[in-house]
Every structure is written in C-alpha cells, then in structure tokens.
Amino acid sequence: MNAPVTDTMPIQSSDDIVRVRQEVRRRAAAAGLGIVDQTKFVTAASEIARNTLDYGGGGIVRLEAVQDGARKGLRLIFEDHGPGIASIDLALTDGYTTGGGLGLGLSGSRRLCNEFAIESKPGEGTRVTIARWK
Amino acid sequence: MAQADIGQTIAKRRAEILKDWGHQLRDGGALSSGRLKEAELDTQVREFLDLFVQAVSTNEADTARKALRQNVAEVSRARAIQGFTPTETATFIFSLKQPLFDALTQEFGKDSAALIQGLLAVTEILDGLGLHSMETFQKSREEVIIRQQKEIAELSTPVVKLWDGILALPLIGTLDSERTQVVMENLLQSIVEHGADYAIIDITGVPTVDTLVAQHLLKTVAAARLMGADCIISGIRPQIAQTMVHLGVELNVVSKANLADALGAALRATGRTVATIKSASGGSALSKA
Amino acid sequence: MERIPILKMGRALLITIQVDMHDQMAIALEEDLTTRIAQTGAKGVLIDISSLEIVDSFIGRMLDNIAAVSRVLDAETVVVGMRPAVAITLVELGLTLQGVKTALNVERGFELISRRLAEIETVVVEIGAEDERSGD
Ligand SMILES: Nc1ncnc2c1ncn2[C@@H]1O[C@H](COP(=O)(O)OP(=O)(O)O)[C@@H](O)[C@H]1O
Numbered sequence: 001m002n003a004p005v006t007d008t009m010p011i012q013s014s015d016d017i018v019r020v021r022q023e024v025r026r027r028a029a030a031a032g033l034g035i036v037d038q039t040k041f042v043t044a045a046s047e048i049a050r051n052t053l054d055y056g057g058g059g060i061v062r063l064e065a066v067q068d069g070a071r072k073g074l075r076l077i078f079e080d081h082g083p084g085i086a087s088i089d090l091a092l093t094d095g096y097t098t099g100g101g102l103g104l105g106l107s108g109s110r111r112l113c114n115e116f117a118i119e120s121k122p123g124e125g126t127r128v129t130i131a132r133w134k
Numbered sequence: 135m136a137q138a139d140i141g142q143t144i145a146k147r148r149a150e151i152l153k154d155w156g157h158q159l160r161d162g163g164a165l166s167s168g169r170l171k172e173a174e175l176d177t178q179v180r181e182f183l184d185l186f187v188q189a190v191s192t193n194e195a196d197t198a199r200k201a202l203r204q205n206v207a208e209v210s211r212a213r214a215i216q217g218f219t220p221t222e223t224a225t226f227i228f229s230l231k232q233p234l235f236d237a238l239t240q241e242f243g244k245d246s247a248a249l250i251q252g253l254l255a256v257t258e259i260l261d262g263l264g265l266h267s268m269e270t271f272q273k274s275r276e277e278v279i280i281r282q283q284k285e286i287a288e289l290s291t292p293v294v295k296l297w298d299g300i301l302a303l304p305l306i307g308t309l310d311s312e313r314t315q316v317v318m319e320n321l322l323q324s325i326v327e328h329g330a331d332y333a334i335i336d337i338t339g340v341p342t343v344d345t346l347v348a349q350h351l352l353k354t355v356a357a358a359r360l361m362g363a364d365c366i367i368s369g370i371r372p373q374i375a376q377t378m379v380h381l382g383v384e385l386n387v388v389s390k391a392n393l394a395d396a397l398g399a400a401l402r403a404t405g406r407t408v409a410t411i412k413s414a415s416g417g418s419a420l421s422k423a
Numbered sequence: 424m425e426r427i428p429i430l431k432m433g434r435a436l437l438i439t440i441q442v443d444m445h446d447q448m449a450i451a452l453e454e455d456l457t458t459r460i461a462q463t464g465a466k467g468v469l470i471d472i473s474s475l476e477i478v479d480s481f482i483g484r485m486l487d488n489i490a491a492v493s494r495v496l497d498a499e500t501v502v503v504g505m506r507p508a509v510a511i512t513l514v515e516l517g518l519t520l521q522g523v524k525t526a527l528n529v530e531r532g533f534e535l536i537s538r539r540l541a542e543i544e545t546v547v548v549e550i551g552a553e554d555e556r557s558g559d
C-alpha cells in the first residue's frame with residue numbers, strides 16, 4: 001500500500017554503531033515491538049553493524065518499516081564494499097570467527113530475527129538483511 | 135462532469151445529505167447496540183463528509199485523499215475495538231451512497247450523461263474507501279486477538295511467592311511455544327520484582343512437552359542464571375524426562391520429583407531448615423491437618 | 424576519552440556501566456580494571472549492568488575477559504543486575520558467560536564476594552589454629 005519509509009545511516013565508526021542501536025531501538029518501540037523483541041532486534045543490529053565496520057571496512061544501513069497485515073516491525077539492510085564472505089555456511093557456524101571474536105554475531109543474530117539473509121560476493125561486498133515484527 | 139462539480143454539489147446540499155445519511159445509519163441500527171453515542175456518530179459523519187468534499191474538489195486532492203483514508207481507518211479501527219461486526223462497520227461508508235445519489239440526481243437530473251459520470255465517480259471512491267475500511271477493521275481485529283491471547287496466557291499462569299526469595303510457577307495444561315514464552319518472560323520479570331534467589335517451575339500439570347517448549351524451559355533456566363537466580367524444575371513426568379534427554383539436555387538443570395521437594399531444596403539452599411515441632415501431640419501439625 | 428569509573432568497596436571493586444559503551448571504552452575498562460586489581464589486591468569485582476539495555480557479543484566477550492583476567496589475579500567477578508530481556512537475548516544469541524558469577528543486584532553480589540572472603544579468611548584462621556595447637 002503505502003511506500004515503506006526508508007532511511008539510511010552511515011557505519012564508519014564505533015560511535016555510529018551506538019547511534020544505529022539507538023535509532024533501531026526508537027523505531028522498534030514505535031512499531032510496537034515488546035521490550036524483549038526490541039532487545040533481541042537491537043542486539044542483532046549491533047552485531048551486524050559491528051561486522052559491517054570491522055570486516056566490511058564500513059558501510060551503511062537502510063532502515064525500513066515492515067507493514068504486512070497485523071505484522072508491524074522493522075527491516076534493516078546492512079551494506080558494505082569490503083572483501084565479502086567466502087563461505088556463508090561457514091560464517092554462519094556458531095563459534096566461527098576470523099577476527100578473534102566469539103563467532104556468534106551472524107549465527108546468533110539469525111536466531112534473534114524473524115527474517116535473516118546474507119548476500120555476499122568475494123571482492124565486492126556484503127549485504128545482510130534482518131527484520132523483526134510482532 | 136468534473137469531480138469538482140461533485141464537490142460543489144455536495145457542499146451545496148450538505149445539510150440535506152447529512153440528514154439523509156444520518157437516517158440511513160440509524161435505520162441500519164448504527165446506534166442500537168449502545169456502543170456508539172449519538173453525538174459521536176454525528177461528529178464522525180460530519181468530519182467524513184467534509185473531508186470527502188475536499189478530496190474531490192481541491193487541487194491538493196492527494197493530501198485530502200490521504201486525510202480521508204486516514205479518517206476511514208480511524209473510524210474503522212475504533213469500531214473494531216468497540217466490537218462492531220464487519221457489516222456494521224462497512225455500512226458507515228456504503229450508506230452514504232444513496233444520499234449522494236439523490237443529491238446528484240436532483241442536481242444533474244436532466245443532464246443524464248453528467249449524472250452517470252457523477253454516480254460512477256462517487257461509487258468508485260466510496261467502494262475504494264469501503265475496502266480500505268474492511269482492511270483496517272480486519273487488521274485491528276487481528277491486533278485485538280493477539281493482545282487478548284497474550285493476556286490470557288499471562289492470566290492463566292500466575293507466579294506465586296512461596297517464601298521470601300522463593301517463587302513458584304505452577305504450569306497447568308498444554309504448553310504451546312507462544313504461551314511458554316509469555317509465561318517465562320513473566321517469571322523472569324517477577325524474579326527481579328521479588329528479588330528472588332530461587333524460582334521453581336512446576337510442570338506436574340503439564341501432560342506433554344514438545345521439543346520447542348522444552349527448549350524454552352531450558353532457555354529460561356539459563357536466562358535466570360544470567361540474572362543471578364536459580365531455577366528448579368519440579369514434577370517432570372517420565373515421558374517429558376525422555377523428551378529432555380533426547381534433546382541432549384541433562385544440563386545443569388536441578389529437578390525435583392514434586393513441588394514440595396523443590397521447596398525443601400530451595401529452603402535448604404537459602405540456609406533454612408524445616409523442623410518438626412516436637413510438642414505437637416501425635417506427630418507433626420501437618421500430618422494431622 | 425570518557426572512561427568508566429572503578430570504585431573501591433572494601434575488598435571489592437565496583438564498576439557501574441551506565442552508558443551505551445562504544446568499543447574503545449570497553450577496551451579501556453578492561454585495561455584499567457586489571458591495573459586496579461593488582462594495585463588494590465581486591466578479591467572481588469562487581470560489574471553492575473542494570474542500566475544496560477543490550478549486551479552484544481562484544482560486551483559479552485569483554486565480561487568474559489574481565490572474569491578470566493581477574494581470576495588469574497585471584498579476584499572473583501560477579502555480573503549483577505542483568506535485565507530479563509537482556510538475559511533472554513543473550514541465551515538466544517548463544518552466550519552463556521560460563522566464567523562469571525551472577526547476582527540480582529549489587530547487594531547480593533557483595534554478599535557473594537563477602538562469603539568468598541570469609542571462606543578465605545576461615546582457611547587462614549584454621550591454619551592459624553592448627554599452628555597454635557601444634558605449638559601446645
Ligand atoms: N560484512 C562482512 N564482510 C566480510 N566478512 C564478514 C562480514 N561479516 C561477517 N564476516 C565473516 O564472518 C565471520 C563470523 O562473523 P560473526 O558471526 O559476527 O563472528 P565474529 O564477529 O565474532 O567473528 C567473521 O569472523 C568474518 O570472517
């Protein structure tokens with residue numbers, strides 16, 4: 001029906017990650033997500049934003065409203081032009097990390113969202129889409 | 135005939151249209167249930183018609199149309215929440231057709247080409263709004279149902295305080311994953327509110343537990359530990375125990391045969407003992423009761 | 424850069440995390456804390472996260488690291504005040520914080536550490552008593 005409201009935020013520093021978290025929290029609350037759902041989604045956003053910064057060399061996130069019947073929520077699309085992910089299956093394994101992390105960012109975020117998708121081409125970049133609704 | 139002409143006609147015959155429409159609505163029983171007050175209906179009717187005129191006559195039809203759709207959505211949502219039926223809700227819009235037809239007929243009666251054009255235009259707009267009304271109604275009903283389901287889940291599983299710092303959650307009936315989630319969130323919140331060290335989840339009254347529910351239970355135990363509280367699961371039936379073992383979850387979940395044992399364990403763990411009062415004749419006070 | 428203050432409470436250190444930390448702050452906290460434990464000989468570290476609205480794997484790892492380093496320096500770490508929504512999320516994320524103790528609030532956390540201190544001291548006293556007896 002109505003065109004989804006879209007906005008873009010940069011992810012170039014760890015301050016940007018803090019700002020993304022705050023904006024995601026604000027919008028998730030406005031969409032009517034409960035406190036637990038908000039927390040899950042903000043946490044997932046924080047994980048993916050950090051990957052965009054640390055592994056993707058920085059990028060952007062697009063925020064759009066989800067409106068589908070009684071479903072109301074938020075979708076985030078993270079994009080970078082970094083090295084890309086050679087094996088998405090591997091990257092999605094609990095504990096797999098190439099950067100000395102806990103290796104839970106991608107696999108854990110997938111469990112925290114209603115929608116989760118990774119597109120990546122080595123040498124071109126990575127796009128991660130996550131969404132959560134009530 | 136241009137839309138602006140329709141707008142002019144309606145504006146000119148506003149009072150008469152409002153009266154007719156009001157009659158149509160009352161005859162259709164809009165007020166009979168008592169859910170809607172007369173004054174409320176009058177306001178809704180007037181607001182709608184004025185927005186309708188703007189939507190067909192201004193140059194900024196887009197903004198005006200949006201406002202009109204918004205108005206329809208609000209009225210429909212309110213009716214959904216007040217418990218109107220879909221038909222009653224749609225009638226609000228469709229009952230305007232006849233009054234508008236009458237007005238246009240009186241205005242353009244002789245110019246039949248213009249009249250038909252006018253009727254078609256009005257029909258198209260009202261039908262569109264009618265659909266929009268139904269959509270909003272449906273959506274709002276769904277929201278109401280979701281909220282009620284949640285409330286029922288919360289009501290049907292109260293967290294009770296057994297002792298200072300010891301809570302119990304007696305679960306009764308079949309657990310689906312949705313209900314388990316609500317109940318578990320409630321329990322964790324209660325732990326904070328009561329400053330409880332121990333929470334006993336009693337599943338004596340639960341006939342079966344599927345994999346998903348068992349996982350929720352175990353996740354709750356893990357979450358409680360992160361908050362600084364311990365959980366004891368009591369009353370696990372043999373069958374459920376099997377499900378849990380199949381899940382590979384002998385975990386560090388403390389489990390007890392029944393609620394009494396669990397309470398005893400929690401009391402001991404918090405440095406208390408339960409003693410029999412010797413002076414009571416013929417054994418303990420409890421066994422006499 | 425903004426740093427997170429570390430307070431001394433008896434033989435424990437108290438850290439109250441009140442802001443949405445960016446990464447450098449977390450790293451600085453780890454360093455500061457290690458220094459302070461060594462300086463003060465603290466036996467316990469209380470990290471109050473009741474103001475935190477989320478804990479992601481980055482902060483989770485910081486908490487794990489702090490606990491591990493403290494342990495090496497003979498101090499026990501207790502994370503206190505984690506909110507229910509945060510706890511539920513961490514479990515789903517797959518983070519269990521195995522190495523850290525937890526408590527509902529600062530008071531309970533302090534009790535936990537005091538109990539440990541009492542144990543350590545009891546051991547000292549018992550050894551002392553042993554010495555006296557053998558001296559008799
Ligand atoms: N945007 C990205 N660009 C390139 N590689 C990425 C990106 N996001 C994730 N990865 C890869 O996937 C791995 C797993 O990521 P994650 O699950 O977040 O764990 P961690 O961040 O702890 O390493 C990373 O170590 C990295 O190799």
Ligand SMILES: [Mg+2]
Pocket residue numbers: 047050051101104105106
């Ligand atoms: Mg990561």
